[in-house]
Amino acid sequence: MIDSRTLRIALLGAGNVGSQVARLLIENRTELAARAGADLELVGIAVRDVDAKRDVELPRELLTTDADSLIVGADIVIELMGGIEPARSYILKAVESGADVVTGNKALLAAHGSELLEATEQVGAEISYEASVAAAIPILRPLRDSLAGDNIRRVLAIVNGSTNFILDRMDQNGDSMADASQLARELGYLEADPTLDVEGWDAAQKATILARLAFHTSIDTERVYREGITGVTAEQIEAAKSAGYVIKLLAVAERLTAEDGTEGVSARVYPALVPREHPLASVHGGNNAVFVDAEAAGPLMFYGAGAGGLQTASAILGDVVSAARRHVAGGPGLVGSSHAALPLLSIDDVITKYQINLLVEDRPGVLAELAGIFESLGVSVQTVEQFVAEEEGLATLIVGTHSAREKALRATVEALREAKATARIVSVLRVEGAQ
Template identity: 55%
Template sequence: MSSGKPAVRLALLGCGTVGSEVVRLLHDQAEDLTARIGAPLEVVGVAVRRLGRERGNLPIDPALFTTDALGLVKRDDVDVIIEVVGGIEPARTWLTEALRAGKSVVTANKALLAEDGASLHDAAAEGGADLYYEASVAGAIPLLRPLRESLHGDRVTRVTGIVNGTTNFILSSMDATGAGFGEALEEATELGYAEADPTADVEGFDAAAKAAILASLAFHTRVTAADVFREGMTGVTAADIASAKEMGCTIKLLCIAQRGPDSTGQESVSVRVHPAMIPLSHPLAGVGDAFNAVFVEAEAAGPLMFYGRGAGGTPTASAVLGDIVAAARNRLSGTRAPSESAYAHLPIRPIGEAVTRYHISLDVADKQGVLASVAGVFADNEVSIATVRQSGRDEDATLVIVTHGAPDANLHATVEDLRALPIVRSIASVLRVEGGS
């Protein structure tokens, strides 16, 4: 199909798992994409680390490959830069150069956006260029554009999400089979869900970067990964999973971004990533395997759920392609995407002021007065106890306590004071509880 209009020219930075799928989709859907955009898309260059690497039967002229990414970015015949390399540098240099030159940018680089998205947005404003990054969070799930555009007339109050497929697969496997963390991680690695070095996933770095991006869009405030409280899920045990089941809960690694008053009453933003128990009635509880889901709460729209595949070459490439179509249309019409909305400038609330609940499992001496001593520690820290459950006797006595909502600082202080009690032999586990009363 010929549109009669000159092609929108694309430069691709990176041709790994996602980049290769982008190339394939551009080829396989060329006719439909031309019809949707009003002009054809043409790849005029692909920057890679090594020219001689085997890339399968990619439908692209090998002469288009180059190792000079910056040179490709600076070419006058390029309209849209697509970056799927990842990392901070040299990606930041490439994208800043492109945006300042007025070239549209489509990126999936969550790490860069979470660390220094401000410089990219500033460069886009300076060059009058588009910056799209739908693929940076939750893969193919259409999430960022609704936050940036569809909900722009509403007030988002809270975003709770499962945004890392690897950790969700591990926790789902532990819940289904009773396996420990190590066994579930090994299974995830064998199936290709976990990287050889899973640190970014299991320690929450990946989810924290995504949480920063979500909070920035939801609350019109620049939030970086450094602003996000982060706690990994390597300490979650099979016993924790079993205890959650007894409470009618399951455990998920959650990103939680919330807007509300701080301790002085000033409007502020709290952003955190950590494992938490949630009741089986919560919409996120049934999200299993390597799927992602994000639960958005807005004042007028109410609760909204976004669900789908959050990772993988093809799902992520789908999100990239959606951004390419939007950027190409804007180039043809001479318009721009909505610019960054960071007018609120809300301060970041520290984790100590976040209101949550704790599930605390204590190994205690089985003797008279234990419960009274433990209850006294909670009272001293102004934390109310919701439920208490004791199991075992003598050396196997265990006390499981679930609190009512309280500032995290008070709950943390309670745990430290319990640790100092002579009657407490050890604190077996501490998990936050979300989504319940």
């Protein structure tokens, strides 16, 4: 299906990922042409400063500060500037002028995904964004295409490499949160301002994108329930380890029926206990993995590098070649649908298990008193472990619950906190991925 056509590629941004994309488009031009069925000509690279120093040397004549002129006349526009504006306006301009768009901009997609997808669909173009979640790991196309005939029940994802690196160091090397974070900064895993990563904002954006594709539903990323990793302590990691768990920051998207019967989806981010034998438990360092549970397919996992300029460039180029093939074939683009329009349910409705670690008075009758609290709130206890605490007159109690609604679990923790027998709630963590 090779023809003599040339497709004009415009690149916006030449940072870590952009410069690798430019290099690969130039170096592999012949091979990419054979795969795409058309020559892919990089016609220009829009940058803020033409003279800025870059890791990869780029042809000087391709660099321009005039993104607007570059976009007009391009067949495929690759947006790698990041941030909301001017990226959003440039993408809309590209789509209006009939170009296909490839982007890795998760913040923009999470905040304005519906607007961009609708604008794209209206003109019959296509917007692809495989690089926006889990870098090089093919996960968005598989969700959109390969699993298009299945019903996805749940997605559990490690999609933030920085926090996985930190938690993995704490788990594998016994580092404190401070030491692990310092190392992450030194190795370039953490930005100068780590808030987006450690507070779970980045993972929440990715949960939004995953939920859209998995459940054909557009959700508001601001309303994704979110807890970061800043409260995770070395003691919790140790306790998790001895109980057969590992703590992972998970982005969860799942189909859910609320207590009142409403069918909806839950999207949430929090550090959770994952059983050691679960495939997600062996995702180490800065790697990412997306675990998908589908009705027919059963459990699936997609694993690989979650960051890196070169790795992310792989996903961008996959989207570029796919867009080019569509251009050669003709016909309008495919846009992930949000026809299901399911409501985003509250964290209160989520069904999960709690692992509660508390200090209690070391005297007869305490266990019965606390067990009564669980019972009265309708939360069923699965495991109890009790041992003498270091503090005089106190015992440590570790209670694992059966699955229950978050609302009841939270009420239980509050009641435990108020109970006469309780000295202190040490830690409360949710369990994901257990039977």
